[in-house]
Amino acid sequence: MITLVLVESSLSRLPDWARRKDVISNYKKVYGKPYDVLDVNAIPPRMRKMVGEKEGRPDIVHRALLSITDHPLYSMGRISLYMHTVEERIFSFSPSIRPPRNYLRFLGLMAELLREGWVGESRETALIREVDLTLEEIADGSILLDESGEFLNPISFLKSLNEGKFIVGCFPHGEFSEKVERLAKFKLSLHRGTLSSSAAISMLLSYAYYKEVWDP
């Protein structure tokens, strides 16, 4: 079983400074209608400096989630998935979720999730739900995927693990917070260079699938 924790995910509601007519009308122009999700692409250019460096990129979260839920390891029930956001909210995912593939439908779903704390047929059977756990509780002792980590043969590394608990950053720029760094017991690099969140996830899961199916 692999536990994946997406950290500092670039997903939040519109902050107070963006709850104004001109921003709403820019969302309509860019995305057809307003969504209560901060997306730097829909913020008028003159106001973009208000968006923090890790904020306003739900597209990164969308792509990361699809890389996970599309992966055969996910449909095989071998992945336990959590998402921690820039605002320190923590969400847990059901094994049966299929996020919308269309970006604007995804924004609609995320607006509902951020507002209600869950999405699905009912709070009890929610596909994604906010959980009352701390990041320490779900991610302490994890392996952090990071360009600056040790560049090791990833399949051999996976074979050496008892438990695979991985942290992947889900933000556009900047370093991991100190809090996240403290949780990691080890830093692993999958490539000597920058990787997007979804590329890092796809590589990790492909190696884990290989280990499970071809090299157990």
Place this chain on the structure above:
Amino acid sequence: MITLVLVESSLSRLPDWARRKDVISNYKKVYGKPYDVLDVNAIPPRMRKMVGEKEGRPDIVHRALLSITDHPLYSMGRISLYMHTVEERIFSFSPSIRPPRNYLRFLGLMAELLREGWVGESRETALIREVDLTLEEIADGSILLDESGEFLNPISFLKSLNEGKFIVGCFPHGEFSEKVERLAKFKLSLHRGTLSSSAAISMLLSYAYYKEVWDP
């Protein structure tokens, strides 16, 4: 070097039946403005039966292209990339392209590509350009990624190849055309089950990267 050929990619301009006011106004409602790209999500529901089973899903193409261009093998210059569309147009990609990560910007770029036949600073230095080659010329003798193919250890398989030329379907439903089937000299399955285009690409490229870096 790996040659990747995305085939029957679900990307085309609006067909004549969709060049009407009510469709354009639906595009504005769904995507903020009209794009000259057929996207089933923006077609009014009552007209969706007009969209062929392989048509109208540029989001699949978007995700596939980002899976490729985000991959370290691509930045290492180890991938030669072609896209064949449902309408039998063929495009070649420059090694330095970074497609827009935002879906609507991607639609804008694809509208330009489908209209002009190239995108970039000039036709000569185009990042993507239409080429005057047939599918046979670029993909004959390829390995087709297909659920129904042989399920072999992918890293061993890659090591056994002299030349890696792969065909990946980039459409939502249905079987490969007979024409594509005829070009394949071998069918390889990466998982005993359906895979999205981007998941299949990510698995293939991760194994190819592993072979290159860790098991040459």
